[in-house]
Amino acid sequence: MTDQRLDRGKQWLEQLLSLSGIATTVDTQQPAGASATNYWLTIDPSPLTPTQKELLVGVEGATIDAMQYMANASLNIHQEADLQAGYTIELDGYRHQREIALRAIADEAAERVRATGTEVALKPMSSAERRQMHTFFDSDPSYSDLATYSRGQEPDRRLVIKLAQPPSGEEI
Structure with missing residues (x-):
């Protein structure tokens, strides 16, 4: 039995690409350990020119994010x-490479917050990347001493990392 959500995502993305004049296919998968409603739609890069790949990813991932x-x-x-369902669109390893870069940014910011005790505001990023960063900090035990929030308005909305409030120990 096929998953209707997965099929719907594949058909939607293939139609968008076709209407854009890009002849390729979309592979679908549900990553191991992912939510039962989280799907990856991976654009087959093999028939695409380097220019088409660049256009589909866009400057700093703007097109693929859109x-x-x-x-x-x-x-x-x-x-x-x-x-x-939640859909993640991938092309030529972009999301994987970006996740590695975001983890490095998170690690560096965490070190700065711990060293200085002051909050660190990162450069503006897309809502999807901010959400991914929040998830890193919420789910990784190595960040348990830190907290995150978003500040500002689009397109200048930023992720802020700060020391988590220590438990007060005082009763109310």
Whole structure:
């Protein structure tokens, strides 16, 4: 039995690419350990020219982020809760490489916060990348002494890392 959400995502992205004049296919997968409603839509890079790949990723990932946002918004609108899903669009290892870079940024910022005791505001990033950074800090035990929040307005919204509040020990 195929997953209707996965099929819907694949068809949507293949149609978007076709309407954009880009002839390629989309591979689908649900990463091991991922949420049951989290799907990856991977664009096959083999028939694409370097220029097409650059255009699909965009400057600092702006195009691929926009496609991913559109996929998540349009594929989930008017869907019952059990038919909603989260979609990640991948092309030529971009998301994997970006995750490595974001982890390095998180590690460096964590070191600065711990060394100085003051909060660190990162450069503006997309909502998807801010959400990914929040998840790093929330789920990785090595960051348990730190907290994150977002500050500012788009397109200048920034992730801020600070020391977590120590337990007060005082009773109210």
